[in-house]
Amino acid sequence: MRIVVLGVGNILLSDEGIGVHAVTRLEELYDLPAEVEVIDGGTSGMDCLDQVSEADHLIIADCMRSKKEPGTITRLTGDQIPAFFKTRISPHQVGLSDMLGALNFHGLMPKNIVLFGVEPLSFDLSMEPTPTVAARLPELVERIVGELAAIGVAVGRKAA
Known part of the structure; x- marks a missing residue:
């Protein structure tokens, strides 16, 4: 089984970067098995096709x-x-929708896709999410871990 966890967003625009912050935190906190590939996709969805x-x-x-x-x-x-x-639901959405469209066109779509979207408060220039969105980061990571568990992937927390 091949599983990809993709965090997308622009970390220079406050809440827009929450997906990237989530996958970074996921890798910091959890030991992930070899079948789980974590990708910081930034704003370049098409670059993630392969x-x-x-x-x-x-x-x-x-x-x-x-x-x-x-x-x-x-x-x-x-x-x-x-x-x-x-x-349009996020500033880089064209890249993500183009990536999914290209995968579909070429018959390469992942078998199952889940998107966790976090409602932003601000796209101001800042490398940190707003406190409102940052407060939801632990839950977002836990929901990703829960999704992995639901498909049978055992994920353990790293030792402190």
């Missing part, structure tokens, strides 16, 4: 405008994800 193609599971962490309270975490799967791409 790494995510034909994965059994793709878990994406990103910021996502969903007209909910800032910091709200939304889980999307399957057909829900392309539906959200009909309107």
Whole structure:
């Protein structure tokens, strides 16, 4: 089984970088088995094509405008994800939607895709998320770990 955890976002724009912060924290806190590949995708979705193609599971962490309270975490799967791409939901969304579109066109789509989107508060220039969104980072990481557990991947916390 091949599993990819992809964090996307621009860490220079405050809450926009939450997906990248999530995968960084995931790797800091957890020992991940060899079948789990963690990728900091930044803002360049198309550059990740080879790494995510034909994965059994793709878990994406990103910021996502969903007209909910800032910091709200939304889980999307399957057909829900392309539906959200009909309107722009994050500043780098063109890269992510282009990547998914290219994978689909070439028949290389991951078998299962889950997107965890965090409602942003700000896209101001800052390398740190706002306190509202940063407070949700531990839950976002735990939800990724929970998704891994749900597909049968044992993930252990690193020793302190």
